[in-house]
Amino acid sequence: MSILFSQELLIYTALVLLVPLYCLYSRVICRSGNPALVLPTNWPILHMFPSFLANLHNLHEYLTLVLAGSGHNFRAHGPPGTGLRFFVTCDPTNVRHIFTTxxxxxxxxxxxxxxxxxxxxxxxxxxxxxxxxxxxxxxxxxxxxxxxxxxxxxxxxxxxxxxxxxxxxxxxxxxxxxxxxxxxxxxxxxxxxxxxxxxxxxxxxxxxxxxxxxxxxxxxxxxxxxxxxxxxxxxxxxxxxxxxxxxxxxxxxxxxxxxxxxxxxxxxxxxxxxxxxxxxxxxxxxxxxxxxxxxxxxxxxxxxxxxxxxxxxxxxxxxxxxxxxxxxxxxxxxxxxxxxxxxxxxxxxxxxxxxxxxxxxxxxxxxxxxxxxxxxxxxxxxxxxAAPLECKTVVADDIMPSGHEVHAGDTIIISIHSMxxxxxxxxxxxxxxxxxxxxxxxxxxxxxxxxxxxxxxxxxxxxxxxxxxxxxxxxxxxxxxxxxxxxxxxxxxxxxxxxxxxxxxxxxxxxxxxxxxx
Missing domain, CATH: 1.10.630.10 (Cytochrome P450)
Known part of the structure; x- marks a missing residue:
């Protein structure tokens, strides 16, 4: 129990210290006209969570930028213990699989x-x-x-x-x-x-x-x-x-x-x-x-x-x-x-x-x-x-038509705005x-x-x-x-x-x- 508590304390402390710095950094980069530099970074422990938080104020355009540069699909994970495991897509073949097939x-x-x-x-x-x-x-x-x-x-x-x-x-x-x-x-x-x-x-x-x-x-x-x-x-x-x-x-x-x-x-x-x-x-x-x-x-x-x-x-x-x-x-x-x-x-x-x-x-x-x-x-x-995003939950492990694996408990974000x-x-x-x-x-x-x-x-x-x-x-x-x-x-x-x-x-x-x- 004490080990688990120490891990959570470490994660929360890192969030408090690093996320504001990353937000400030990304805003400066956005104003400089070089948005490519604020693409998701897979940080140690925090993974991509700071990137998501830093761009939450402009998430739809941010997802569009990332999806355009990643072949219409990408993964994003939060810190361990948060349960944040996202698969983000605007691929029509994946959408057909998720919504119909x-x-x-x-x-x-x-x-x-x-x-x-x-x-x-x-x-x-x-x-x-x-x-x-x-x-x-x-x-x-x-x-x-x-x-x-x-x-x-x-x-x-x-x-x-x-x-x-x-x-x-x-x-x-x-x-x-x-x-x-x-x-x-x-x-x-x-x-x-x-x-x-x-x-x-x-x-x-x-x-x-x-x-x-x-x-x-x-x-x-x-x-x-x-x-x-x-x-x-x-x-x-x-x-x-x-x-x-x-x-x-x-x-x-x-x-x-x-x-x-x-x-x-x-x-x-x-x-x-x-x-x-x-x-x-x-x-x-x-x-x-x-x-x-x-x-x-x-x-x-x-x-x-x-x-x-x-x-x-x-x-x-x-x-x-x-x-x-x-x-x-x-x-x-x-x-x-x-x-x-x-x-x-x-x-x-x-x-x-x-x-x-x-x-x-x-x-x-x-x-x-x-x-x-x-x-x-x-x-x-x-x-x-009108509804720029759709969110789904994965019940059982599956493979998308794009070849990406998704696992039970993952959250799928379909960016309709980006599509x-x-x-x-x-x-x-x-x-x-x-x-x-x-x-x-x-x-x-x-x-x-x-x-x-x-x-x-x-x-x-x-x-x-x-x-x-x-x-x-x-x-x-x-x-x-x-x-x-x-x-x-x-x-x-x-x-x-x-x-x-x-x-x-x-x-x-x-x-x-x-x-x-x-």
């Missing part, structure tokens, strides 16, 4: 579930048969024609009566605003409406004092940001912090309380609404939560709360974040904006806007066949995937924003790209169930916005991704709008 050997794992315990039991954390059953239930709800119509109607209503009126006010006064915060509010409302049958109203100025819903939105961000850092931290460290209620775990404790209160309120409001409606069949088709409330397999309130919060993670963050990056890239590429408007023009010519301030709304049935707009969405997701920036995967122009790469010859159809090469919507048995809904929502927002307004990104901003499970912009995105002259 041998996916049962690569679950998210118990540690991932412990970190994101607030959504424990939901699709966010579970694997195997429980995941299969829950996915079938959710898929059935989402594929219901009445549900699909409800979600499309909610999106159009929120764009027409919430988003575009706000844009018109901002354009008329020339007032800059943070489009990322706005998209977060918009998607919070849009996610809640078809799931709970309740509109939180975060997009409405009169609802700005609704602190429960605002706090819930902040708590979602906290979990995505803090959870990301914990994935790279020895479990013994963050479990000790949780026990002592200090550091990031203190923030997570507050976030858990807020999110549980929000989920409980949504369940209560939904149950009360059900009591006042006589036709139960209409209720089951009216929102997603109803089909779970009426199912005895989901009678556990803790499980329902976890599912509610997990749904809000998926529905709010992924689409809202992607919309922000789309606005940013389109503001830099006016030629692409012109191409989108050209594709929208035949639809617009069949619609009539009534009144001086009237604006055109492009409905899902009208934008469904728009190929170029879809290519713009995919190109944005290629370079700025979109690999010349060996996407060609010499991989860093260029080119929607045309997604189009077939002639530009009339989308080119086939396998999901293990483009992981924005996951792959294999865990393919995103809300993919079509997300595309519908993004098409409606982008088409309706670009046809009615010009978007200008304000100068002087530092645009960089937040280091979190969801790749939001660290400092938001301040834009200004101008109403288009038709």
């Amino acid at each position: 041998n996916y049962t050997n690569f679950p998210k794992g118990a540690e991932f579930a412990d970190i994101f315990d607030i959504v424990g039991g939901s699709l966010f954390t579970i694997d195997g048969e429980p995941s299969h059953q829950q996915r079938a239930k959710v898929k059935g709800a989402l594929s219901n024609p009445r549900m699909a119509a409800t979600m499309a109607a909610c999106c159009c209503d929120k764009v027409e009566n919430g988003l575009l009126p706000f844009f018109r006010r901002m354009a008329s006064t020339g007032t800059p605003f943070d489009v990322q915060e706005l998209m977060s509010r918009f998607m919070f409302d849009l996610a809640a409406m078809p799931f709970f049958g309740v509109d939180p109203g975060l997009l409405s100025s009169e609802m700005l004092q609704d602190m429960l819903h605002m706090d819930a939105a902040v708590a979602l961000d906290t979990f995505m940001e803090v959870g990301f850092s914990l994935l790279m931290t020895p479990s013994s460290y963050w479990k000790l912090m949780r026990w002592l209620n200090i550091g990031p775990e203190r923030k997570l404790k507050v976030a858990r309380m807020v999110l549980r209160e929000f989920a409980a309120e949504m369940m209560e409001r939904r149950k009360m609404n059900t009591c006042f409606v006589g036709n139960e069949d209409e209720q089951e088709d009216g929102d997603i939560l109803s089909c779970f409330l009426n199912d005895p397999d989901y009678a556990d309130d803790d499980l329902l709360r976890a599912m509610i919060i997990g749904y809000m993670f998926a529905a709010r963050d992924t689409v809202g974040t992607t919309l922000t990056w789309i606005f940013y890239k389109l503001a830099q590429n006016p030629n692409i904006v012109s191409n989108i408007r050209k594709e929208l023009s035949p639809i617009a010519s069949r619609k009539a806007a009534v009144g001086v301030d009237a604006m055109l709304i492009f409905e899902p049935k009208e934008t469904r066949s728009l190929v170029y707009l879809k290519a713009v969405l995919y190109e944005t997701l290629r370079l700025y995937p 979109g920036r690999m010349e060996g995967v996407w060609g010499e122009d991989c860093l260029h924003y080119k929607p045309d790469r997604w189009l077939s010859v002639g530009g009339n159809n989308m080119r086939y790209v396998p999901s293990h090469k483009f992981l924005a919507f996951n792959s294999g048995p865990r393919m995103c169930l809300g993919k079509d809904i997300a595309i519908m929502q993004m098409k409606t927002v982008i088409a309706s916005t670009l046809w009615n307004f010009d978007v200008e990104v304000m100068d002087g901003q530092t645009i960089q991704p937040k280091q979190a499970c969801i790749q939001q912009m660290k400092n938001g995105l301040i834009v200004k709008l101008k109403k288009r002259e038709m």
Whole structure:
């Protein structure tokens, strides 16, 4: 016992003394313009842990640099006793093996579930048969024609009566605003409406004092940001912090309380609404939560709360974040904006806007066949995937298609962010924003790209169930916005991704709008 204690003391002392020096060293090297010098170094005892810590503030770009120089795969280990054994990859053949060919050997794992315990039991954390059953239930709800119509109607209503009126006010006064915060509010409302049958109203100025819903939105961000850092931290460290209620775990404790209160309120409001409606069949088709409330397999309130919060993670963050990056890239590429408007023009010519301030709304049935707009969405997701990393745990020893061995207990990090920036995967122009790469010859159809090469919507048995809904929502927002307004990104901003499970912009995105002259 004393020998083990001495080893741990030695490791912790080395971390305290050497990691700050290495962090300072790497920052200086980065500013000197020679990033090759901060590639992972396999130090005695500490292995690559200092390198990871030193670059945690810019991990996505760091992993891209390392993966590009190491053939799309590399290993990283922490000090003995920390349990940090990583295999990092962005190799499409490995991804296919992990997500499809041998996916049962690569679950998210118990540690991932412990970190994101607030959504424990939901699709966010579970694997195997429980995941299969829950996915079938959710898929059935989402594929219901009445549900699909409800979600499309909610999106159009929120764009027409919430988003575009706000844009018109901002354009008329020339007032800059943070489009990322706005998209977060918009998607919070849009996610809640078809799931709970309740509109939180975060997009409405009169609802700005609704602190429960605002706090819930902040708590979602906290979990995505803090959870990301914990994935790279020895479990013994963050479990000790949780026990002592200090550091990031203190923030997570507050976030858990807020999110549980929000989920409980949504369940209560939904149950009360059900009591006042006589036709139960209409209720089951009216929102997603109803089909779970009426199912005895989901009678556990803790499980329902976890599912509610997990749904809000998926529905709010992924689409809202992607919309922000789309606005940013389109503001830099006016030629692409012109191409989108050209594709929208035949639809617009069949619609009539009534009144001086009237604006055109492009409905899902009208934008469904728009190929170029879809290519713009995919190109944005290629370079700025909403979820930049996927983490898996190895159950049994295996050999990757790349020839690398992985061992039981290893953590596999799939860098989706890096995959979109690999010349060996996407060609010499991989860093260029080119929607045309997604189009077939002639530009009339989308080119086939396998999901293990483009992981924005996951792959294999865990393919995103809300993919079509997300595309519908993004098409409606982008088409309706670009046809009615010009978007200008304000100068002087530092645009960089937040280091979190969801790749939001660290400092938001301040834009200004101008109403288009038709």
